[in-house]
Structures are given as structure tokens and as C-alpha cells.
Amino acid sequence: MRSAFIITIKDLKQRARDRSALLMVFVIPLALVLIFSQALAGVTGSPSELKFVFADPDKSEIGTVFHDQVLKTLEADGLITLSLAVTEEEASGAIAAGDAGAAIVIPSGFEESIYSGSPDAIQVIGHADAFLSPLVAKAIADSFASELNTLIISAAAAGVDLADAGALGRIAGEIALTKGIVTIDDFSASRKELDATTFYSAGMAIFFVFFSVQFGITSLIEERNRGTMPRLIAAPIPTWSILAGKVLSTFVVGVMSMAVLVVASTFIVGAEWGDLVGVTVLVLLAVLSAMGIMTLVATVVRTAEQAGNAQAIVAVAMGMLGGTFFPVAQIGGLIEKVSLLTPHAWFMRGLSGLQSGGNLGDVWQEAAAILIFALVTGAIGFARARRLVAP
Amino acid sequence: MSNHISTSNVLECSGLQKTFNGNVAVKDVGFHIDAGETYGLLGPNGAGKTTCISMICGILQRDSGDITVCGEPLDIGSVTAKSSIGFVPQDLALYPDLSARENMMFFARLYGLSKTTLRRRVDEVIELVGLTERADDQATEYSGGMKRRLNIGIGLLHEPKLLILDEPTVGVDPQSRNAILESIQRLSSEGMAVLYTTHYMEEAQRLCDRIGIIDRGELRAEGSQRELVSLVGERDKIRLESASGLESASTALRGLNGIVEAAVENEGLSLIVDDARSLLPQIIAKVAESGAVITNVAVTEPDLETVFLHLTGRALRD
Numbered sequence: 001m002r003s004a005f006i007i008t009i010k011d012l013k014q015r016a017r018d019r020s021a022l023l024m025v026f027v028i029p030l031a032l033v034l035i036f037s038q039a040l041a042g043v044t045g046s047p048s049e050l051k052f053v054f055a056d057p058d059k060s061e062i063g064t065v066f067h068d069q070v071l072k073t074l075e076a077d078g079l080i081t082l083s084l085a086v087t088e089e090e091a092s093g094a095i096a097a098g099d100a101g102a103a104i105v106i107p108s109g110f111e112e113s114i115y116s117g118s119p120d121a122i123q124v125i126g127h128a129d130a131f132l133s134p135l136v137a138k139a140i141a142d143s144f145a146s147e148l149n150t151l152i153i154s155a156a157a158a159g160v161d162l163a164d165a166g167a168l169g170r171i172a173g174e175i176a177l178t179k180g181i182v183t184i185d186d187f188s189a190s191r192k193e194l195d196a197t198t199f200y201s202a203g204m205a206i207f208f209v210f211f212s213v214q215f216g217i218t219s220l221i222e223e224r225n226r227g228t229m230p231r232l233i234a235a236p237i238p239t240w241s242i243l244a245g246k247v248l249s250t251f252v253v254g255v256m257s258m259a260v261l262v263v264a265s266t267f268i269v270g271a272e273w274g275d276l277v278g279v280t281v282l283v284l285l286a287v288l289s290a291m292g293i294m295t296l297v298a299t300v301v302r303t304a305e306q307a308g309n310a311q312a313i314v315a316v317a318m319g320m321l322g323g324t325f326f327p328v329a330q331i332g333g334l335i336e337k338v339s340l341l342t343p344h345a346w347f348m349r350g351l352s353g354l355q356s357g358g359n360l361g362d363v364w365q366e367a368a369a370i371l372i373f374a375l376v377t378g379a380i381g382f383a384r385a386r387r388l389v390a391p
Numbered sequence: 392m393s394n395h396i397s398t399s400n401v402l403e404c405s406g407l408q409k410t411f412n413g414n415v416a417v418k419d420v421g422f423h424i425d426a427g428e429t430y431g432l433l434g435p436n437g438a439g440k441t442t443c444i445s446m447i448c449g450i451l452q453r454d455s456g457d458i459t460v461c462g463e464p465l466d467i468g469s470v471t472a473k474s475s476i477g478f479v480p481q482d483l484a485l486y487p488d489l490s491a492r493e494n495m496m497f498f499a500r501l502y503g504l505s506k507t508t509l510r511r512r513v514d515e516v517i518e519l520v521g522l523t524e525r526a527d528d529q530a531t532e533y534s535g536g537m538k539r540r541l542n543i544g545i546g547l548l549h550e551p552k553l554l555i556l557d558e559p560t561v562g563v564d565p566q567s568r569n570a571i572l573e574s575i576q577r578l579s580s581e582g583m584a585v586l587y588t589t590h591y592m593e594e595a596q597r598l599c600d601r602i603g604i605i606d607r608g609e610l611r612a613e614g615s616q617r618e619l620v621s622l623v624g625e626r627d628k629i630r631l632e633s634a635s636g637l638e639s640a641s642t643a644l645r646g647l648n649g650i651v652e653a654a655v656e657n658e659g660l661s662l663i664v665d666d667a668r669s670l671l672p673q674i675i676a677k678v679a680e681s682g683a684v685i686t687n688v689a690v691t692e693p694d695l696e697t698v699f700l701h702l703t704g705r706a707l708r709d
């Protein structure tokens with residue numbers, strides 16, 4: 001083991017002298033986190049920033065139900081902040097004054113239009129600079145309107161007279177009681193995503209660790225090209241210690257690169273990583289999986305140059321797919337499923353579990369998934385890398 | 392078989408065999424080296440010298456054969472036997488982004504030098520290879536000769552019983568070459584056993600107590616320089632130089648009575664003849680007939696190149 005440590009220390013010394021490696025391992029990821037967090041500062045939609053103003057000039061039963069059962073529920077859940085206006089003009093004024101990001105207005109004559117069979121739309125007015133609030137307001141209004149429509153049609157089919165006193169109110173009330181308000185589910189789901197700052201910090205950490213660890217296997221190829229490999233094998237050390245030394249130095253660099261990002265993003269941009277033990281385990285596993293994948297990729301091609309290219313391609317592709325640049329979990333569907341073929345996606349999932357208060361026990365599945373990536377690719381890659389320890 | 396190995400034998404190898412994809416690179420090679428003895432493997436490029444050395448250093452798996460170093464059997468995994476060997480590879484083997492001192496410290500640690508002796512020994516070797524002033528500069532900034540000297544120095548750090556050098560002077564300026572050869576002679580006089588490969592006859596003659604002539608993977612003859620030259624017998628060596636036409640001259644001369652061997656090597660024709668004085672006029676006439684314009688003729692006593700020509704029918708350098 002002594003000889004493995006000697007090789008590790010030599011490798012680390014070489015790495016410390018390699019400016020482009022230092023850039024890739026520490027500087028660029030940190031710089032990107034800073035840039036992202038700056039750029040996102042204006043548009044992030046953390047729920048407390050979803051400020052709505054509601055106006056019901058129509059003074060209808062439907063408007064009351066919408067306010068009491070939909071908007072108030074969202075507010076009670078802490079998902080939005082709600083204020084009231086009497087007229088559309090007043091609502092617009094609140095937006096212009098920056099008191100709200102979006103206004104939802106039940107236009108006057110709305111209830112009338114429903115009796116007439118061609119309902120008007122619920123109006124949504126957005127602030128020019130607000131990004132998320134108008135979108136969310138529109139989604140809430142639309143889903144309410146479409147549910148309302150469906151219920152009205154089925155009520156009519158069942159022979160209910162809409163003009164009956166209270167009939168429309170009861171119908172609208174059903175929306176809130178049944179699964180009608182889709183938006184509430186949507187929001188509680190999206191709350192489980194990482195906040196933007198932590199998201200990009202985590203994304204950059206796992207994205208760049210793949211580049212941080214790629215030198216491990218390429219330095220093994222380099223030892224052969226430079227002729228130092230025969231010298232290492234000729235030395236009175238067990239040959240396994242050569243590989244062990246490389247694995248260890250690669251692991252150390254990978255952990256350092258991620259650790260620096262975790263610590264720096266916490267203190268500089270206020271990222272919230274969550275339970276320390278959980279984060280540590282996820283980070284260590286992520287480094288191992290990156291090592292396994294990069295080693296495997298490098299050993300299936302012939303030359304050191306091809307290895308470098310193939311590694312970069314795989315690292316970028318997996319990073320994109322794994323949702324380190326945009327949250328694939330929110331897109332859902334096929335992309336989300338495919339993204340699970342990357343350790344990146346599991347890492348991000350695990351972290352969001354930790355951020356919402358979980359500990360290692362709550363994210364053991366994510367941890368296990370990353371471990372499986374590490375074990376499978378690592379075992380094959382390691383077995384293939386052994387043939388590189390030859391003159 | 393170990394009972395007949397004399398204790399002074401630092402290296403003993405026999406029956407070494409290596410085949411690459413069906414091509415025999417080394418075939419049944421065996422020799423021994425005593426303490427304080429310098430043994431040369433002399434042969435042209437591709438003869439199998441590096442392959443032999445790689446097996447002896449335990450970096451290449453042999454197909455068959457036995458190797459013992461200081462009485463210890465050697466294999467790829469033999470830590471003990473390897474610790475007695477200092478290895479200087481044919482190609483530069485150093486870390487260009489580390490300084491000479493850092494390169495040496497690293498390898499000295501790998502060879503198990505203790506903390507107390509480490510720095511002293513590294514300083515000594517840096518001095519020995521004349522890199523004291525540049526010891527802390529990155530090796531990438533060194534001249535070719537300096538890199539070569541560092542390459543050799545790394546092999547000396549742990550004061551090995553057996554020093555193995557694979558063509559250490561290739562691409563080295565004459566002055567550095569001389570310095571290298573002198574330090575090898577000094578180490579040998581201090582009792583180190585040296586295995587030295589080269590395709591330069593002069594180096595083998597100057598350095599080696601015994602020489603093995605290797606060609607196409609086989610050891611063709613072995614002995615001191617005098618013993619080897621005596622294989623050629625009471626014959627003479629003639630070397631003719633001409634810019635062209637030597638190939639056809641060589642063919643024509645082979646038919647002549649009294650010519651033992653004829654081989655062409657870069658702008659020269661080497662001949663082994665029974666008696667140069669009586670044959671020279673005929674030879675010059677034959678060469679002129681075949682169209683070559685002779686620019687130089689030299690008649691000498693046989694040397695190691697003559698021996699190689701005699702044994703293989705080919706020139707040592709082609």
C-alpha cells in the first residue's frame with residue numbers, strides 16, 4: 001500500500017501543476033455556479049415570490065368559489081401570496097406598482113356568458129418582468145375553467161338547470177372538492193425540486209466531476225506513452241499498487257472538486273445541500289460512478305486522444321440527459337425515464353430528497369442506484385484498465 | 392538447477408523465449424553476469440535486445456526460460472529480485488512536469504529508500520549525472536543530453552547490484568556519451584554488474600568484459616572481444632566506400648575465391664577475406680567493372696563488426 005500512496009502523491013503533484021486541469025476541476029464549475037445564480041436571481045420562482053392579485057368585477061358565485069376554494073387553498077399551503085382588488089384597473093395598478101406578479105380577473109358578465117353557452121375566458125394579466133407568476137396564474141385559471149366546462153356539460157346532460165339558484169355555485173364547488181385543481185398537485189410536486197441555486201451548484205458539481213476524474217485513466221495511458229510504465233513495473237512493488245495508486249489519486253481529485261463546490265456554493269451563493277451525511281455519501285458515490293464510467297469509456301477506444309474525446313462526449317451527453325442543466329424531472333415523461341440511465345439524475349433526485357429535509361435513509365434508493373453505476377462500470381473499466389499496466 | 396549457480400553470479404538466465412503474434416523475437420537466450428563484470432548484448436535494430444532486457448527486468452512475461460538475480464528467481468511479480476536491479480530503459484522514462492529531484496525522489500521512494508538516506512542519495516546521484524544546477528527545474532526544460540543523464544540517474548538511485556542499460560547513448564552528443572560510458576566503467580569497477588545493450592561496436596569494445604552477439608533473437612556467439620575476433624580466424628577486413636553500385640559489386644565479389652563474406656551497409660561494402668594483400672587488386676578491378684566509383688579503401692584487423700558479418704553474413708548496421 002505504501003507504494004500505492006507514493007504513486008498517488010506523485011500524481012497529485014502532477015495534477016496540481018496542470019493549469020488546465022485546475023481550471024476544469026475547480027475554477028470553471030465555481031464560476032458557472034456564480035453566473036447561473038446571478039442570472040437566475042431575477043426570474044427564479046420560489047413559491048413565496050408567486051404574488052397574485054385577484055379581482056372579481058362580475059361578483060359571481062363562481063368567482064367566490066374560485067377565490068375561496070382554489071386561491072385561498074393555495075395561499076394556505078404557502079404556495080402563493082394573494083391580495084384582492086375590486087376592479088380590473090385596480091388589479092393592473094397593483095401589478096404596475098410591483099405589488100404582484102400576476103392578476104387573475106373574473107371579467108364582468110362571466111357568469112352570464114356561461115348561461116349563454118359560450119363562456120368567456122378568465123383573464124390573466126402579467127407583469128412584464130415577471131417570468132413565472134403569469135405562467136402559473138394562467139395554468140391555475142385554465143385548469144379551473146376547463147374543469148368548470150366539463151362539469152357544466154355533464155350537469156346539462158343530467159338535466160340540471162343552470163339557472164337554478166345556487167346550481168352553478170355547487171358545480172364550481174365540486175371542482176375544488178374533486179381532483180379538479182390540478183395545479184395544487186403540480187405545485188407540491190415541483191416543490192420537491194431543488195431550489196435554483198442548489199440545483200445549479202449540484203448540477204455543476206456532478207457535471208464537472210466527470211472531467212475531474214477523467215485524467216485518472218488517461219494518465220495511465222500517458223505513463224505508457226511516456227515510457228514511465230515499464231519503469232514502474234520494473235520497480236520492486238506489486239503491480240496492483242500501480243493501479244491502486246491511480247485509483248486513489250483520481251478519487252481524491254474527484255472528491256476535492258465536488259467538496260470545493262459544495263462548500264463554496266453554500267457560503268457564496270447560499271445553496272442548501274441538506275443533511276451532511278447524506279450529501280457526503282452521495283458525493284462519494286458520484287465520484288466513484290464518474291470514475292467507473294470515464295474509465296470504461298477510455299478503455300474501449302484505442303488512443304489517448306480518442307479516449308479524451310470519447311470521455312468528453314459521454315460526460316456532456318450524460319450531464320445534459322441527467323438534468324444537470326435543466327430539471328428533467330419537471331419535464332416528466334420519457335425524458336425523465338431515460339435520464340435515470342445516468343448517475344446524474346439519481347444524484348439530483350437524492351439531493352432534492354435531502355434538501356426537503358430527508359436524511360440518508362430517505363434517499364438510500366438513489367444512493368444505491370449511483371452505487372450500481374459505480375460498481376458495474378467500475379468493474380468492467382478496471383478489468384480492462386489492467387491490461388494498460390504492461391510495457 | 393540452482394545448486395550449480397555460483398554465488399558471484401549476479402544474473403543468471405537460460406532458455407529465454409518470447410514470441411509476438413507467432414514471430415519469434417527471442418529464442419533460447421542464456422548467459423550470466425558476475426559482480427563487477429560488464430556484459431554487452433551487441434546486435435542490430437530488431438535483434439531482440441530490448442525484448443531480452445524486458446524479460447530480465449520482469450516487465451515482460453516470458454514464454455519460457457529461467458532468470459535469477461542474486462540467487463532470487465525473477466518473475467513479473469518478484470519484488471525481491473527486482474529490488475536488486477537498476478533499469479535504464481531505451482526510451483526516456485521520466486515525468487517532464489516534475490524536476491530532476493522530484494523524479495528521483497519518486498523513484499527512490501518506490502525502491503524503498505528510507506527517509507534518512509533518501510535526500511542524501513538523491514543529491515549524490517544528481518551530482519553524479521551532473522544536474523546539480525538544474526535539479527529543481529522541470530525536466531521538460533532540459534536538453535536531450537540532460538534528459539538522458541536523468542534517465543540513467545534514476546536507475547542508479549538504490550545502488551543496484553545489477554545495472555541494466557538499454558542503448559543509453561542513442562541520440563546523445565559525443566561529449567555526453569563519453570561521460571556516460573566513463574561513469575558506467577567507474578560503477579563496474581566498484582563491483583556493480585552491468586548488462587549493456589548496443590548496436591555500436593565501439594561501445595561494446597570499450598566497455599564490455601564479455602559480449603554476446605545477438606541476431607534475429609538468437610545469441611550467435613559469446614566471449615571476450617579477443618575470443619570473438621578469433622572466430623573470424625587469420626583473416627582481414629576490407630572496407631570499400633562508394634556513393635553507388637555497391638550492391639552489384641557485392642554480388643560479383645561473392646563469387647571470387649578467397650572472399651569469405653561481403654555485405655553492404657550505408658555507402659560502404661564490408662568484406663572478410665583470407666588475405667587482403669594478395670586479393671586487393673582483383674577486388675578493386677571487380678568493383679570498377681560493376682560500375683561503382685571507389686572513394687575510399689581501408690584494410691584492418693578483424694573487429695566485432697567483422698565477427699558479426701562472419702556469423703550472420705550481414706552488416707551490424709544497415
Ligand SMILES: Nc1ncnc2c1ncn2[C@@H]1O[C@H](COP(=O)(O)OP(=O)(O)O)[C@@H](O)[C@H]1O
Pocket residue numbers: 411412415416434435436437438439440441442443
Ligand atoms: N510488443 C511487441 N509486439 C510485437 N512485436 C514486437 C514487440 N516488441 C518487439 N517486437 C519485435 O521483436 C523483435 C525484437 O525487437 P526488440 O527486442 O525491440 O529489438 P532490439 O531492441 O534489438 O532493437 C522485432 O522484430 C520487433 O518488431
Ligand SMILES: [Mg+2]
Pocket residue numbers: 437440441442481557558
Ligand atoms: Mg531495443
